[in-house]
Amino acid sequence: xxxxxxxxxxxxxxxxxxxxxxxxxxxxxxxxxxxxxxxxxxxxxxxxxxxxxxxxxxxxxxxxxxxxxxxxxxxxxxxxxxxxxxxxxxxxxxxxxxxxxxxxxxxxxxxxxxxxxxxxxxxxxxxxxxxxxxxxxxxxxxxxxxxxxxxxxxxxxxxxxxxxxxxxxxxxxxxxxxxxxxxxxxxxxxxxxxxxxxxxxxxxxxxxxxxxxxxxxxxxxxxxxxxxxxxxxxxxxxxxxxxxxxxxxxxxxxxxxxxxxxxxxxxxxxxxxxxxxxxxxxxxxxxxxxxxxxxxxxxxxxxxxxxxxxxxxxxxxxxxxxxxxxxxxxxxxxxxxxxxxxxxxxxxxxxxxxxxxxxxxxxxxxxxxxxxxxxxxxxxxxxxxxxxxxxxxxxxxxxxxxxxxxxxxxxxxxxxxxxxxxxxxxxxxxxxxxxxxxxxxxxxxxxxxxxxxxx
Amino acid sequence: xxxxxxxxxxxxxxxxxxxxxxxxxxxxxxxxxxxxxxxxxxxxxxxxxxxxxxxxxxxxxxxxxxxxxxxxxxxxxxxxxxxxxxxxxxxxxxxxxxxxxxxxxxxxxxxxxxxxxxxxxxxxxxxxxxxxxxxxxxxxxxxxxxxxxxxxxxxxxxxxxxxxxxxxxxxxxxxxxxxxxxxxxxxxxxxxxxxxxxxxxxxxxxxxxxxxxxxxxxxxxxxxxxxxxxxxxxxxxxxxxxxxxxxxxxxxxxxxxxxxxxxxxxxxxxxxxxxxxxxxxxxxxxxxxxxxxxxxxxxxxxxxxxxxxxxxx
Numbered sequence: 111x112x113x114x115x116x117x118x119x120x121x122x123x124x125x126x127x128x129x130x131x132x133x134x135x136x137x138x139x140x141x142x143x144x145x146x147x148x149x150x151x152x153x154x155x156x157x158x159x160x161x162x163x164x165x166x167x168x169x170x171x172x173x174x175x176x177x178x179x180x181x182x183x184x185x186x187x188x189x190x191x192x193x194x195x196x197x198x199x200x201x202x203x204x205x206x207x208x209x210x211x212x213x214x215x216x217x218x219x220x221x222x223x224x225x226x227x228x229x230x231x232x233x234x235x236x237x238x239x240x241x242x243x244x245x246x247x248x249x250x251x252x253x254x255x256x257x258x259x260x261x262x263x264x265x266x267x268x269x270x271x272x273x274x275x276x277x278x279x280x281x282x283x284x285x286x287x288x289x290x291x292x293x294x295x296x297x298x299x300x301x302x303x304x305x306x307x308x309x310x311x312x313x314x315x316x317x318x319x320x321x322x323x324x325x326x327x328x329x330x331x332x333x334x335x336x337x338x339x340x341x342x343x344x345x346x347x348x349x350x351x352x353x354x355x356x357x358x359x360x361x362x363x364x365x366x367x368x369x370x371x372x373x374x375x376x377x378x379x380x381x382x383x384x385x386x387x388x389x390x391x392x393x394x395x396x397x398x399x400x401x402x403x404x405x406x407x408x409x410x411x412x413x414x415x416x417x418x419x420x421x422x423x424x425x426x427x428x429x430x431x432x433x434x435x436x437x438x439x440x441x442x443x444x445x446x447x448x449x450x451x452x453x454x455x456x457x458x459x460x461x462x463x464x465x466x467x468x469x470x471x472x473x474x475x476x477x478x479x480x481x482x483x484x485x486x487x488x489x490x491x492x493x494x495x496x497x498x499x500x501x502x503x504x505x506x507x508x509x510x511x512x513x514x515x516x517x518x519x520x521x522x523x524x525x526x527x528x529x530x531x532x533x534x535x536x537x538x539x540x541x542x543x544x545x546x547x548x549x550x551x552x553x554x555x556x557x558x559x560x561x562x563x564x565x
Numbered sequence: 566x567x568x569x570x571x572x573x574x575x576x577x578x579x580x581x582x583x584x585x586x587x588x589x590x591x592x593x594x595x596x597x598x599x600x601x602x603x604x605x606x607x608x609x610x611x612x613x614x615x616x617x618x619x620x621x622x623x624x625x626x627x628x629x630x631x632x633x634x635x636x637x638x639x640x641x642x643x644x645x646x647x648x649x650x651x652x653x654x655x656x657x658x659x660x661x662x663x664x665x666x667x668x669x670x671x672x673x674x675x676x677x678x679x680x681x682x683x684x685x686x687x688x689x690x691x692x693x694x695x696x697x698x699x700x701x702x703x704x705x706x707x708x709x710x711x712x713x714x715x716x717x718x719x720x721x722x723x724x725x726x727x728x729x730x731x732x733x734x735x736x737x738x739x740x741x742x743x744x745x746x747x748x749x750x751x752x753x754x755x756x757x758x759x760x761x762x763x764x765x766x767x768x769x770x771x772x773x774x775x776x777x778x779x780x781x782x783x784x785x786x787x788x789x790x791x792x793x794x795x796x797x798x799x800x801x802x803x804x805x806x807x808x809x810x811x812x813x814x815x816x817x818x819x820x821x822x823x824x825x826x827x828x829x830x831x832x833x834x835x836x837x838x839x840x841x842x843x844x845x846x847x848x849x850x851x852x853x854x855x856x857x858x859x860x861x862x863x864x865x866x867x868x869x870x871x872x873x874x875x876x877x878x
Contacts, residue, residue, distance in 0.1 A: 315685040346686045402690045
């Protein structure tokens, strides 16, 4: 069956529900998961042809989408390994006697400007700009060097020739072009490339810095919420992002469930926000865990730039950036966990940081949950689906069956009870192709790729 | 079997994962492991012995013991037990939940404090939760009754000590960070020497005055004690900022000179380590040795039979 290149109803106002089918899974099948193999970030590039993943071992693996060829029509849409490299190594901070983890916290692609691809990858302390370039030709016929690279004796050169380019097997090289270090005292949680394609921001728990991609020895601090007395610290920065179109606007979220939008034109230090987004608390549902579950783990602007989405522990909220007092939409991801908050606090699951993402047309949002479940919410309907990333449903082009969690006493067939959910299988990182309905879901050490079913 | 029941009850209790991890350690780490379990057992034993003294029905389940302790700590003195019993019975579960949440949070903070790279966001969220509980407890005057009673030292010790035992995990955390800790340690070293054979009562007697001084729930001096509590949180954050094991040691340096059964063991064990990570428990030995090894050795000798039980299990 030929796979049609462009998915029908590309996220638009189609009334039929998107059906997902399994495309690929990457990663080892062993039950024993090595800590270093746990995927910590997933990101498509601007065209969707490249998909980058970072893991706890500091490695970056880039997958490239296979081009449609007449000889292999079925492989269109498959992602295969393009490049693998060690981005960050574990370091030791001798001054503080602390180990700096090599775990890749975030990867952000730069828009492509020439034949090479550039991405930023960061661990807790250092951001690196990597250049990924292809080499499929090599020069032969040097005058001063032999084929194996040894220098030739000058007197042996009897004639001059022009070196020629000969094809060779494709080699993908990744080389670090810039290292942006020593600017963060606390752990970096976000990086975001500006729409001017010349600057980017990096955010840690208490500060946000603005960098120029060409300058590594200097960065500007644009937000600093560190109190004079660390004793008074009650709030930290959890995520930050630049507006997709306005290069002077960025937002950052906090552990208290608030989002601040800042305009860099107003002041050099953007401690004063331009807009402050906070939903008033519902006093009836107040508990000791209210603050913890309101902590925002991810904030993402929509592609249009009109909306932004925030993820807290139990829900996803869509905000209109022109309305600060409440979100325009709220979606419950796993409301059945509300009664289990104490246990989740005890086993630290309540501190899990889930990410969220938009589809290309901003009509659907996706986020992860436990038991390798992930949820998609179609905003126009509204309609939501729960799907599972598992090896069992990993047959080629197998349609994913929607899952359901049983919240009442009576469990129907195929439903799963809250108590039998596996809280070790959490989907924290997901990514959606910028234009098509292809999603990448990171389940611990495996990367699942799903594609919309086409008829 | 007495201890076996304690172990069972700890398996039921949610913080059992630590115990189970420790029990699966190789022999070389057992002494340190034992100390942790010992402290937990002593906690349970003390609660249990309390029950025996009072002639109450013994149950193997910690949560019931917590309830017993809860009742006791809310009372001024024995004469008030009947009077306030009815009031307390109305909402034992909420207070119990709140208390266990507080204990859990402080243990987490303590562990955060000791992690090599503490996650600042998590620490801030937990600290805020603790503050919230503290504020609520202060507002509804839960701890008012303890503070107003001022009978003789002996009865005070006894009553407050039982209170301490119920909240011993929390007090370990708080006690360490209070600057005035050192003075109290020295004051009661003599007491300990005399009562060294009876570890349980020593621990309780020693901890009682410390708790009085460092109690954040005291209504008489709410500001001062809030300050103390604040200070303990402050020090947590400062240490987090410094992120250096040395500063953690500095905080604990006042503890080094003293000998508190439960407290020292927990302190010695818990510094510079991650919970549940067996390989990092190797640092147990080093930190334990520096801080409290000599103090703990006699403890281990006294409780040899407990160790044997642990090894066998």
